[in-house]
Amino acid sequence: MRIALGQFNAVVGDLSGNAEKMRSMYAEALRSNVDLLIFPELAVCGYPPEDLLHKKHFLQHNLFTVKKLAADCPKGTIIAGFADSYENDCYNSAAILQNGAISKIYRKVLLPNYGVFDERRYFQAGTEPLVIGIAGLSVAVTICADVWDIDWLADFLKDAGRIQMVLNISASPFYMGKTKQRQAILSRCAKEFNCAVSYCNLVGGQDEIVFDGRSMFADSSGKIVACAKAFDEDLLIADVTATDKGVRVEPATAQAPQPSDLIDEVYQGLVLGTRDYVRKNGFTKVLLGLSGGVDSSVTAAIAVAALGAENVVGITMPSEFNSPETIADAKKVARNLGIEFLNIPIGPTLAQFDEALKAAPGWGSKGVAYENLQARIRGSILMSLSNSIGSLVLTSGNKSETAVGYATLYGDTAGGFAVIKDVPKTFVYKLAKHINKIAGRQIIPASVITRVPSAELRPGQKDSDTLPEYDLLDKILKGYVEEDKSAQQLIESGLPQDVVHKVIRMVDRNEYKRRQSPPGVKITPKAFGKDRRLPITNRYSSCEDAS
C-alpha cells in the first residue's frame, strides 16, 4: 500500500481554504498513485479552534466541508481530522473518506487538558476503536494523544485482531527537542504492535503555538524510516508492505533536510511562528524598535527571515540616555539586514510630557515612572506608525525579562506579536550567533553580542543593577517557571537563597504585565500564556516553607 502524509499548514477557521489545500494535495497524491492520504488532526478547521466549537453553525460548516471534500476526492482513501458534532456533543474526530462520502468516523479517546490544551472544554471522549482494512492492510486509526499512552492503547485495541499499521493524525505543538519524544513513542508503538506507524502532524503557526510538522513513518522494528520537512508543508510518501515477520516501510520521496540542532529548530520555529501570525492575520509588513541591543537585533533578523527585508522597518528612538555606540549598532543591524531604518528621537516629546506631568503632585523627572515614560513614548510612536501605515508592531522582550517584569507595560510590551517571548536571554545570544553563522557573515555585530545589557533609560544603567546575571537568572527561571519547583528545592540544588527569593517574588508580582502582553511563539516545555495560568490576585509565596 502506498501512503501519503499530507502535512499542510491549516488556518484556524478557514474551512474552505483548508479544504482547498487538501484537494490540491489529493491531486498530487493521485499523480503518485497513493492509496491512502492522511491529513492532520482537525485539518478541516485548524487547531485549536477554541470557542469556535461552541458555535453550532461552525460545527455544521465543518461537517459540510468534510462532505464536500469527500465528494471532490472520490479515489482511494482519505483520512482527515474534523470537529464532529452529534446531538449536543462534539468529538475530535477522524473522517474516513471513501467513494465520495464519509464511510466511517473515529473519535479521539484521550483528550489532553493540560499545558496549552483544553480539549475537555470542547470534546466528549470517544469509546470505540476503529480498525479498517485499506488496500489489504489492517489499519488502526488514532488521534494525537491516543498513542502517547501505549499501555492504554494496547488494552484499547486488544480485541481488534492483528494490526499492521497504526495511523495517527496529530496537531502536536513544537517545543525544543520534542521531536525526539515523538520518535520514541512512535517507535515504541511500532514495536508493541509489530506494525508500521504513519504519523501525520500539522505544520504552521497559530497564535502562541507553532506546529513543526516532521510527520513520520516507522516500520515494525520501530525504526523511523522517513521524516517530512520541519516547519514547512510536505507530502511524504512511503510504501508499506506486510511480511510474515512484520511490516516493511519504504520511502518513496527523498529524505527532507532536518534542523541541524536545537538552536536551529528554535530559530526555524520562531521564523514560521512569526510569518504565520503576521500573514494569517492579514498583515504584510511589520515594524519594530531597534535599540542596538541583542533582543531587538535577533527579533529583526527573524522578521526578515519570515517576511523578507522589504517588509520590515526598524526604528531607532534615541534619548539622551542612549549611547552613540548602541545607536550606531542599531543602524548597522538595519543595514546588514537590508531593511528600512527610521530615526525618531524622543527627547523633545519626553521634555514636553514631563512638563505636562508637573501639573500632578509628586511628579519628578527621575525614577521608574520617568524611565517607563520613555518606553511608553516609544510604544506610542511605534503604534502610531502601525496605525498610519498598517504594519504590525513586533515586540522584542525575551522570556527572562517577561518572567521578572523587566519591561514597561504599554511601552516595550506594546505590539501585536512578541517574537522571542519564550526565549531565555542566554538562548537569545545563541540565536544571535546562529543567525550570523547561517548568513555566513556578521548580521548582528559582535559589539551587540558582547556589550553589557542595558535598557538605557538612565545614565549608566545596566540590567544587572536590577537583575541577577542572566546565567543565574535563567537557571532559577527554568526551575521555578518551567518545572514548578519551590524556593527550597532550588536552594537545595545549589542556587543562592537571596537571589532565588528575589526572582520568585518578581515572577509572582508581574503576572499582571504578562496578562496584557502580546502572544509569542512557544519554544519551551512551558511558555507564558495558555501554557501557564496563574492568577493575578495571588498571595501564595513559593518562598515559604510548607511546614
Added chain:
Amino acid sequence: MRIALGQFNAVVGDLSGNAEKMRSMYAEALRSNVDLLIFPELAVCGYPPEDLLHKKHFLQHNLFTVKKLAADCPKGTIIAGFADSYENDCYNSAAILQNGAISKIYRKVLLPNYGVFDERRYFQAGTEPLVIGIAGLSVAVTICADVWDIDWLADFLKDAGRIQMVLNISASPFYMGKTKQRQAILSRCAKEFNCAVSYCNLVGGQDEIVFDGRSMFADSSGKIVACAKAFDEDLLIADVTATDKGVRVEPATAQAPQPSDLIDEVYQGLVLGTRDYVRKNGFTKVLLGLSGGVDSSVTAAIAVAALGAENVVGITMPSEFNSPETIADAKKVARNLGIEFLNIPIGPTLAQFDEALKAAPGWGSKGVAYENLQARIRGSILMSLSNSIGSLVLTSGNKSETAVGYATLYGDTAGGFAVIKDVPKTFVYKLAKHINKIAGRQIIPASVITRVPSAELRPGQKDSDTLPEYDLLDKILKGYVEEDKSAQQLIESGLPQDVVHKVIRMVDRNEYKRRQSPPGVKITPKAFGKDRRLPITNRYSSCEDAS
C-alpha cells in the same frame, strides 16, 4: 442540629489568612452553640487557584493548613474545601474536621470545565459518595456542580439510605440573575431527597470573577428559608430538625437584606469586584481618566463606593476636541463624588508628538492614527501617575465597545482593572441612574446621561459615526457574543442584515485588543476573558452560510 454557613472572603493563595478567617468564624460559631460549621469550596486556598495547583509545595502547604485548622478547632464538626493531593493526582475536596483532625474527605465528582471553569485541567473526579452522621442527622456532602445535576445525584446517592440533609460547598461565580437558578436547583434537590439543604457559597472578587455569597438553607418542602448577605461576609445560622414527614429548618440569625433588583446586584458586584481586585493586589488608591462621559462617571462612582472618595483621583486630560460642557461635567462628577481632581491638558504633548512623527513617511495629523495617539498620550499620563504615586489605574471601557474594539490599545485600555468591561452600554445608563437613586441626589449629572456619546477625538465626532445605535448594537452583541448565534439566526430574529454583518466582523477582528486588555468583573452569563476563548488568528466568519 445547629448549622452555620461560614460565607467568607477567601484570598487565592493566602492559606494562612484564609485559615485565620475560618478560625475567627469558628470562635463566633462556638459562641452560638453551632454543631456544624460549613465553609465554601476550596476555602483553604481560594478559588480558582489555577496553576498554583501544579506546584507540589502548594498542595503540601494546603494539607498542612487544613490539619492545623483541624487542630485549632477541635469542637463540633467543620467542613471546609481544600485542594487534596494523593500520589500524583489532585482532588477538589471537602475535609470533615472532627476532634482536632481530618476525619473524612469527600472528593468532588462533577468537575466543570466550561465557561470560566477549568477543573479538569487540575482535578481527578471523585467516585464515592460521602454520607455521615452529624448530631443525629444523616448528611450527604457535595461540592458545587455535584448538585446541579439532580438526576445524577439521585443515582449517585441511591444506596446511601435516608438522607436528611444535602450539604453543598460552592464557589459559584456571580452573574446577573444567577441566584434564582441556584434557588431553583437547591429547592429541587430538597424535594428530590425530602431533605434539608445547606448551601455555603464563597464571597469576594478574584481577578475577573466575583462570588456573591448568598449562602442558603432550604427545608425539605423546597422552601428557601434563609439567605446570607450578598457580596459580603456572613455567618448564617439555622436549626435543622428531622421530623416524621421531612426536615424543618429554622433560621437563628436575622434575615439579611438582599439586592433590590438586577441593576442593584450588578452594582454591588462591581463594587465588590473592584474593591477586592484593588486591595487584594496591595493597592489602596486608584486613579482614572474622567472624560465627562457616562462610562468614566459610572466607573468613578463605583470606585468611590468600593474604596472611599479619599482613595480615588479623577483626571481630565482635555484636548482641543473636548467640549467645555464635557470638561465641566467631568469636574462636576469629581465634585459630587468628593474626589481629588486633576487637569492635565494634552494639547502641547500631542503637538510635540505630531512634530516628532513627521520624520516618518506617511504620517499625518488626522485619521485613526492621530485619534489613537491622543488616547495613548492619556494612557501614558495615567500610567506615569500610577508609577509615581503607586495607584492602580482603572479603565472605563464598557462591554459594547470592548466587543467591537471601539477603543485604543495602550490608550483608553491602559490600566490594571476594567471595572465595567462586562457591562453593555445600555446597562451603563441604568447603573448611572441607579447610582443617583441610591445616593438620593445627582452624582452623575443629567447632562452626562442624556448627551449623545462621543470619544471627542476629532471635531464633531459621535460614536454613531462608527457604531450602530447602542440599543441595536447591544441586541446584536447579546446574540452573537453571549449566545453564540450566527448572523443568519440574528437576521431571522428581525435584526438588520447589514448591521449584523458589520458588528460580527468588528467583534471578530478585535480579538487581539481584548487579549491585551485588563481584567474586569464578569456580570453576564458570558464575559470576555476566560469565559470566551476565541483564537486571534481566525478566518472563520459567522456571516457565512453553512451550506
